[in-house]
Amino acid sequence: MRLAGLGKAYGSFTAVHPLDLTVPAGSFFALLGASGCGKTTTLRMIAGLEDPTSGAVLLGDRDVTALPPHKRPVNTVFQNYALFPHLDIYENVAFGLRRRGIKSVKKQVHEMLELVELGALARRKPHQLSGGQQQRVAVARALINHPQVLLLDEPLGALDLKLRRQMQLELKRIQTEVGITFVHVTHDQEEAMTMADTVAVMNGGRVEQLGAPADLYENPASTFVANFLGQSNLIGARITGRSGEDLLLAAGDTRIALPAARCRAASAAEGTAVLAGVRPEKITISHRDDAAGIPDGRNRVTGTVADSSFTGVSTQYLVATPGGFEVSVFEQNVERDTRLVPGAEVVLHWNPAHTFGLDAAQDIDAGTEDES
Ligand SMILES: Nc1ncnc2c1ncn2[C@@H]1O[C@H](COP(=O)(O)OP(=O)(O)O)[C@@H](O)[C@H]1O
Ligand SMILES: [Mg+2]
Known part of the structure; x- marks a missing residue:
């Protein structure tokens, strides 16, 4: 599927800026973004439920932009599954075939019910199924x-969280089995990363970045992506020099090495302001008494534990630094250091290779929950 300059404006408001996007056949593609960023509008244009203001929708070599919804080889599953309440599950699934005048539906309906593992419930009515089961009927x-x-x-x-996690794996299995292209819209970054081969992160009607989940996560290109996809520490710093393949940065008294190839600032010249980024799980927290044991060559930040919260798998620390910035650290609960309580003096350290650099001319809080 290819979207070529596909855009939508409502009067003077642009819901979707002209979008160029190619989704390979048979792939699982996710459109990820906060509420209002234009995901549904994009889907509706693909389905033919909304006329684009500009651009075209192509399936293979075929331009389907002018076709009405029922003439497009596209189907949509919505959040409110809209099953027919008076029909049983079997007839709900058979509906599309019967409407096209197909008489012998039995084999196909049974295959579909097996695919979604609802063969045993074929004669139930929708209200006799759980939410997850109803969603599988819709699929x-x-x-x-x-x-x-x-x-x-x-x-x-x-769906509630546990069922949602289960259904994510289920939908992924179904997609792999049938090999049909899925375009999945969600505001849940974990869901997008779990399910999709490729994720397009949308913000304000534009795709900010597109890529495989791990690539987006490890190499965010903007503060929005760095903050919206998981969490990031973003530290305001300046380039002070270069050492081999690394740029050397200063954030107050803190020195940070950043691989030059991972810096997306407009310039690598001395004095340039950059945001040094590092994911919380890449950082190790050591009590100050153990600082002598930290290997050379790691980025180091000293500070004081401001807060710690135990979440089961990990403990999340918030560390205040003399430079005024705060650093968040996720530490797996293997051997917990009981000295690391609020007020403890610590040294944070990480492999410089895990540092990424972003242009400082962006809102540092874009994509965070408390973005104003
Ligand atoms: N029919 C419409 N008229 C005017 N504005 C609309 C209409 N439909 C959607 N919008 C606006 O377009 C933007 C994108 O909406 P939508 O695609 O539904 O976002 P999402 O699905 O990402 O939450 C929103 O700001 C929304 O208010
Ligand atoms: Mg929507």
């Missing part, structure tokens, strides 16, 4: 039409 009902592309608009939004 079966859409897939039985053999669409080229299946669009899913926050299909798991109504």
Whole structure:
């Protein structure tokens, strides 16, 4: 599927800026972004439910922009599954075939019900199923039409967390099994990363960055992506020089080495302001008494534990530094250091290779929960 300059404006408000995007056949693609960033509008344009202001939707070599929804080889699954309440599960799934005048539906319906593991519940009515089961019926009902592309608009939004996690794996399995292109819309970054081969991060009607989940996570190109996808420490610093492949930065009294190849600031010249980024799980926290044991060559920040919260798998520390910035650290609960309580003096250290550099001319809080 290819979107070529596909855009949508409502009057003077641009909901989706002209978008160029290629989704390889058979892949699982996620559109990720906060509420209002234009995800549903994009899906509706692909489905033909919304006329674009500009651009085209192509499936293979075929331009489908002018086709009405029912003539496009595309089906949509919405958050409110909209099953027919008076029909049983079997008839809900058979619906698309019957509407097209197909008489012998039995084999196909059974195959679909097996695919979503609901064969035993074929004669139940929708209200006799759980939310997750109903969602699987909605998927079966859409897939039985053999669409080229299946669009899913926050299909798991109504489910509780545990069921949502289960359904993410289930949908991924179904997609792998049928090999149909899935375009999945979600505001949940973990969901997008778990399921998709490729994630497009949307912000304000634009795709900010697109890539494989691990690549986006490790190499965010903007503060928005760094903060929206997981968490990042972003430290305001200046370039003071260079040592081999690394740029040397200063943030107050703190010295930070940053691989030059990972710096996305406009310039690598001395004096340039950059944001030095590092993910909380890449950092090790050591009590100050153990500082002598920290190997040479690591980036180091000294500070005081301001807060610690135990979350089971890990403990999350917030460390205040003399430079005025705070650093968040996730430490796996293997051997917990009981000295690391609020007020403890610590040294944080990490492999310089895990540092990324962002242009400082951006909102440092973009994509965070308390972004104003
Ligand atoms: N019919 C419409 N008229 C005017 N504005 C709209 C309309 N539909 C959506 N919008 C606006 O377009 C933006 C994107 O909406 P939408 O695509 O639904 O976002 P998302 O699905 O990412 O939450 C929002 O600001 C929304 O208010
Ligand atoms: Mg939406």
